[in-house]
Amino acid sequence: DMMTIPKDDPVAFTFFTGYMAMFAASVxxxxxxQSVSDKWKTSLLVSGLITMIAAVHYYYMRDYYAATxxxxxxxxxxxxxxxxxxxxxxxYLLTKxxxxxxxxxxxxxxxxxxxxxxxxIGEAFVPLNADGTAAAGATNHSVMWGVISTxxxxxxxxxxxxxxVKALGDSSGNPQVIKGIKILAxxxxxxxxxxxxxxxxxxxxxxxxxxxxxxxxxxxxxxIADAINKIGFGLVIYSVAKSDSATAK
Amino acid sequence: DMMTIPKDDPVAFTFFTGYMAMFAASVxxxxxxQSVSDKWKTSLLVSGLITMIAAVHYYYMRDYYAATxxxxxxxxxxxxxxxxxxxxxxxYLLTKxxxxxxxxxxxxxxxxxxxxxxxxIGEAFVPLNADGTAAAGATNHSVMWGVISTxxxxxxxxxxxxxxVKALGDSSGNPQVIKGIKILAxxxxxxxxxxxxxxxxxxxxxxxxxxxxxxxxxxxxxxIADAINKIGFGLVIYSVAKSDSATAK
Ligand SMILES: CC1=C(/C=C/C(C)=C/C=C/C(C)=C/C=O)C(C)(C)CCC1
Ligand SMILES: CC1=C(/C=C/C(C)=C/C=C/C(C)=C/C=O)C(C)(C)CCC1
Numbered sequence: 487d488m489m490t491i492p493k494d495d496p497v498a499f500t501f502f503t504g505y506m507a508m509f510a511a512s513v514x515x516x517x518x519x520q521s522v523s524d525k526w527k528t529s530l531l532v533s534g535l536i537t538m539i540a541a542v543h544y545y546y547m548r549d550y551y552a553a554t555x556x557x558x559x560x561x562x563x564x565x566x567x568x569x570x571x572x573x574x575x576x577x578y579l580l581t582k583x584x585x586x587x588x589x590x591x592x593x594x595x596x597x598x599x600x601x602x603x604x605x606x607i608g609e610a611f612v613p614l615n616a617d618g619t620a621a622a623g624a625t626n627h628s629v630m631w632g633v634i635s636t637x638x639x640x641x642x643x644x645x646x647x648x649x650x651v652k653a654l655g656d657s658s659g660n661p662q663v664i665k666g667i668k669i670l671a672x673x674x675x676x677x678x679x680x681x682x683x684x685x686x687x688x689x690x691x692x693x694x695x696x697x698x699x700x701x702x703x704x705x706x707x708x709x710i711a712d713a714i715n716k717i718g719f720g721l722v723i724y725s726v727a728k729s730d731s732a733t734a735k
Numbered sequence: 736d737m738m739t740i741p742k743d744d745p746v747a748f749t750f751f752t753g754y755m756a757m758f759a760a761s762v763x764x765x766x767x768x769q770s771v772s773d774k775w776k777t778s779l780l781v782s783g784l785i786t787m788i789a790a791v792h793y794y795y796m797r798d799y800y801a802a803t804x805x806x807x808x809x810x811x812x813x814x815x816x817x818x819x820x821x822x823x824x825x826x827y828l829l830t831k832x833x834x835x836x837x838x839x840x841x842x843x844x845x846x847x848x849x850x851x852x853x854x855x856i857g858e859a860f861v862p863l864n865a866d867g868t869a870a871a872g873a874t875n876h877s878v879m880w881g882v883i884s885t886x887x888x889x890x891x892x893x894x895x896x897x898x899x900v901k902a903l904g905d906s907s908g909n910p911q912v913i914k915g916i917k918i919l920a921x922x923x924x925x926x927x928x929x930x931x932x933x934x935x936x937x938x939x940x941x942x943x944x945x946x947x948x949x950x951x952x953x954x955x956x957x958x959i960a961d962a963i964n965k966i967g968f969g970l971v972i973y974s975v976a977k978s979d980s981a982t983a984k
Contacts, residue, residue, distance in 0.1 A: 516766070524770065531766050535759045542755060550739075560740040564751045568759070610742040 491552070497702045500709035501551055505544035511717045512538040518724060523734050526727035529579045533720035536572045540565055540716055547705075557688075557704050563606045569716065570598045576723065580666050581651055584658030590650050594642060601638030604631045605685065609704075612690055618701075624690025632685060639678065646671040662733065666726040673719050680711035740801070746951045749958035750797035757790035760966045767973060772983050775976035778828045782969035785821045789814055789965055796954075806937075806953050812855045818965065819847045825972065829915050830900055833907030839899050843891060850887030853880045854934065858953075861939055867950075873939025881934060888927065895920040911982065915975040922968050929960035 491498045515534030519527050543565035547558040574594040578586055608631030613621040645651050646667075655667035684707030686693040693699045740747045764783030768776050792814040796807040823843040827835055857880030862870040894900050895916075904916035933956030935942040942948045 519766070527770060528767065531763060535762060538762065539755050539759055542758075560742050560748070561751075564740070564748060564755075567748075567752050568755055 497706050497709070498548075498552060500706060500713075501544060501548035504709045504713060505541060505548050507713060507717060508537040508541035508544055511720060512541060515720055515724065521731075522724075522727040523731035525583065526723075526731060529576065529723050529727060532572055532576050532579065533723055536569045536576070536716050537720065539568050539572075540712060551705065555702075557609075557701060559606075559609050562705075562708060563602060563610075566602050570602060571595050573715070573719070574598060576719070577646075577651065577670060580663065580670060580723065580726070581654045583660060583663045584654040584667070586650070586654050590645075593650075594645065597638040597641040597645075599638070601635045601642075604635035604638070607631050608635060609685065609688055612688060614689060618689065620690035620695070625692070625695060628685070628688060628690050629692070632682065636682065639682070643674050643678075646674045660730070662726050662730040666722065669722050670719070673715060673722070677711060677715045677718065680707050680714070684708045684711065746955050746958070747797075747801060749955060749962075750793060750800055753958045753962060754790060754793035754797050756962060756966060757786045757793055760969060761787040761790060764969060764973065770980075771973075771976040772980035774832065775972075775980060778825065778972050778976060781821055781825050781828065782972055785818050785825070785965050786969060788817050788821075789961060800954065804951075806858075806950060808855075808858050811954075811957060812851060812859075815851050819851060820844050822964070822968070823847060825968070826895075826900065826919060829912065829919060829972065829975070830903045832909060832912045833903040833916070835899070835903050839894075842899075843894065846887040846890040846894075848887070850884045850891075853884035853887070856880045857884060858934065858937055861937060863938060867938065869939035869944070874941070874944060877934070877937060877939050878941070881931065881940075884934075885931065888931070892923050892927075895923045909979070911975050911979040915971065918971050918975075919968070922964060922971070926960060926964045926967065929956050929963070933957045933960065 491502060512534045515530050515537065519530040519534070522530060543561055547561045547565075550556070550558040550561060574591060577594060578588070578591040581590065608628050612627050613623045615621045651667060651670070655664050658664060683693065684704045685691065687699045687703040687707065688694060688701050693703075694701065740751065761783045764779050764786065768779040768783070771779060792810055796810045796814075799805070799807040799810060823840060826843060827837070827840040830839065857877050861876050862872050864870045900916060900919070904913050907913060932942065933953045934940060936948045936952040936956065937943060937950050942952075943950065
């Protein structure tokens with residue numbers, strides 16, 4: 487049962503800390519929502535929803551991993567199906583202060599749907615032997631779907647660094663928003679890039695076959711990346727909101 | 736148990752995402768209620784109640800489906816017994832801003848009771864063989880009760896497009912309310928029409944016998960439609976309320 491956490495299993499550790507950290511972050515964002523000016527309240531609420539949804543899914547993933555020792559792939563993508571679009575809402579709300587139109591949100595969501603659907607096919611349907619090792623064609627399968635998924639990722643990356651999001655940041659006169667958009671671009675470049683590293687640890691993946699990183703590392707990387715992107719980026723929004731609220735007063 | 740979500744079962748997927756999405760939507764509506772003007776607060780509360788009730792029922796339906804692989808028909812109609820009349824309250828509150836009388840609410844509720852009672856008889860008491868396949872008379876049974884149910888649905892549709900709701904929208908001078916009523920009519924036409932499609936996937940139903948769509952698709956369509964109508968329409972009300980509150984300031 488889930489009370490027996492092996493003392494030498496970092497994946498189990500991060501599932502447990504991830505669960506509590508997401509939970510605590512939600513409480514933080516929900517309370518602090520009251521201390522920012524009105525226009526930032528929805529952003530803080532969405533940050534809190536992202537970590538709240540993740541807390542529930544981490545609760546299940548933690549127990550699933552403890553009980554089976556397997557990657558909770560379905561639960562992971564169920565989480566992302568909800569939290570990645572909400573991250574796009576977060577990005578949109580930040581750029582809205584600089585004049586973004588709702589079409590930007592739909593484009594980001596469409597790109598993330600491509601990214602997640604391809605990633606799910608790549609992970610969930612990789613050809614395996616009965617003992618869980620990579621079967622013939624596993625590497626081809628994971629590389630092909632990983633590349634398709636990366637197209638969606640690169641679209642978001644491009645939008646943040648050179649496209650609409652960047653342009654909106656430049657044209658807004660608000661130094662807080664400009665700063666927030668710059669940090670956003672770095673999160674998408676560095677924080678989000680941890681996920682494909684995890685992906686490549688699955689059986690047949692390049693880091694698995696090449697460096698021998700086992701498939702339990704998939705969740706190690708995903709858990710670390712989730713903490714950075716869900717909690718870390720939420721805290722960035724929080725600090726932008728606090729500074730901007732102080733200026734507006 | 737429900738921890739083992741089959742990787743290739745979209746119905747299980749939508750039960751799980753549906754549960755979390757309803758839950759998150761309730762938190763959203765309850766918090767954001769504070770940021771709209773007084774006359775919209777009840778609408779946001781009702782939106783939050785609809786998704787909160789649904790979250791609890793999805794929790795049970797998800798586990799029921801995971802454990803049995805069957806359609807949770809009783810739980811589904813238990814949910815609708817509460818949430819469909821609350822949707823009617825939502826419609827009434829929107830048109831009230833344009834002068835609707837409470838008799839409109841009772842007429843909408845009466846029509847939805849007809850729709851749901853007939854639908855339940857059609858689904859729950861369809862003649863089945865011991866192995867769950869359609870028995871003699873299944874198609875007749877499901878078509879007859881489906882048609883009776885559709886009478887209630889068409890009454891609501893008529894009211895929204897050509898009847899009292901439409902007239903009230905026209906006579907109100909408020910552009911936000913007019914816009915909201917127009918969107919309402921489209922939700923009833925398109926969003927609600929997904930339910931009868933799901934219904935026709937049950938054993939003996941036209942899409943089941945005609946196109947071979949199996950009965951697990953019943954819940955797939957119901958889950959998608961519920962997300963659109965419960966969360967989507969709630970968000971429409973929210974955006975109408977936000978715009979109207981901003982204008983009123
Ligand atoms: C590029 C790529 C991937 C990217 C995943 C990402 C970028 C996930 C981001 C999740 C976030 C930001 C959640 C926050 O709430 C996959 C699907 C692993 C498959 C391999 C290729
Ligand atoms: C017409 C028709 C049906 C319509 C169901 C509808 C329209 C349900 C709406 C539910 C909503 C809006 C829930 C929101 O909270 C049934 C009963 C499937 C039976 C077949 C004929």
